[in-house]
Amino acid sequence: MNVRSLAYAAGVVLVLATPSLAGSTAATSAGSWTATASMATPRAHLTATPLANGRVLVVGGVGETTAELYDPAGGTWSAGGTLNQPRWLHAAVRLGDGRVLVAGGGAYTTSAELYDPATNRWTPTGSMNVDRLDFTATPLRDGRVLVVGGLSANGTGVQASAELYDPATGRWTLTKSLRTPRRSHTATLLGNGTVLVAGGFNSGGWLRSAELYDPARGRWSRAADMTRPRAHASATLLGTGRVLVAGGASSSATLSAELYDPASGRWTATGSMTGYHTSASVLLPDGRVLVAGSGEAGDVYSPATGTWAATGPMVDSSVGGSALALLSGGQVVRVGGERIVSCTPKGCSIEPVASAELYTP
Secondary structure, eight states: OEEEEEEOTTOOEEEEEEOOHHHHHSOGGGOEEEEEOOOSSOBSSOEEEEOTTSOEEEEOOTTOOEEEEEETTTTEEEEEEEOSSOOSSOEEEEOTTSOEEEESOTTTOOOEEEEETTTTEEEEEOOOSSOOBSOEEEEOTTSOEEEEOOBOSSSSOBOOOEEEEETTTTEEEEEOOOSSOOBSOEEEEOTTSOEEEEOOEETTEEOOOEEEEETTTTEEEEEOOOSSOOBSOEEEEOTTSOEEEEOOBSSSBOOOEEEEETTTTEEEEEOOOSSOOOSOEEEOTTSOEEEOSSEEEEEEEETTTTEEEEEEEEEEEESSOOEEEEOTTSOEEEEOOEEEEEEETTEEEEEEBOOEEEEEO
16 A cells, blocks of 8 residues: 655645555445535535534635535535635534534634524624634533634644633633643543543644543543554544544554543554544444545444444545535435645645545445
């Protein structure tokens, strides 16, 4: 397998992988991909949020203020209103009342806005205290949203700061800062209501460290280190309550994956993926996990066996920047991303894509 990693100004590592023939044909039993209608606009570093009505809201892309709605019933796209400013490397969270909160991203903005599916409109809400991109936003049990880390242009660089959004008031309040500044990390709400933040990178390099946020006390505590450093990884809460963290990048792309057990507070290695992937993952209805953030095929993890199987080939492979969303019928839609246009000894030229495809388990 030929693997390279690219880094560019936004700080995003793109994993380029050419699977071996064996890897391509290994496991069509792990599911297949079929094309669906393309978006109206090419997009990368976007978000895809499932709505209560079964549609998927796709937001942003580099320099984009537009949003689109995917309707699985007809396999069609429609306009999803216009954002108040361009967003990419932002965060999007569906709130308890069905609206979608979108915050940060773009050219280092503090602003946030709300999408209302009932009106198909966007309205501004309170602004964050810190401008940030490449961060995480996690809905808490009490309805608030925890925003963590990221990269800021305010002179402090990679952030240790964290803040909370209250949908009832539309306001943001700072909470205790991380023990370690980080961006391109993962954040996962655990079954006990705490949030596990792991990995990422900062000026000190790639991170193995992890920490836990307790919303009741508004404090962070140290968690055990991962088995290896990684950023741009995927993180998925399993039905067992454990967290699967897979892939991403360190000093080079990694096939490895590991499990965090909240009961013991320990990380243990699990089976390695068949291909290299960045951050997009989805928990499937049967308890398995689809990872398909980049590459020419996806990977499916079985918690029962601790092993991975390759999916059939994707319709349109990418080097990163795509998004996944689970549909109500059990399929997964994969949207956008970036493809390589050309390469020279000095680097590769990339462009966003408008394509979309469906994964059927």
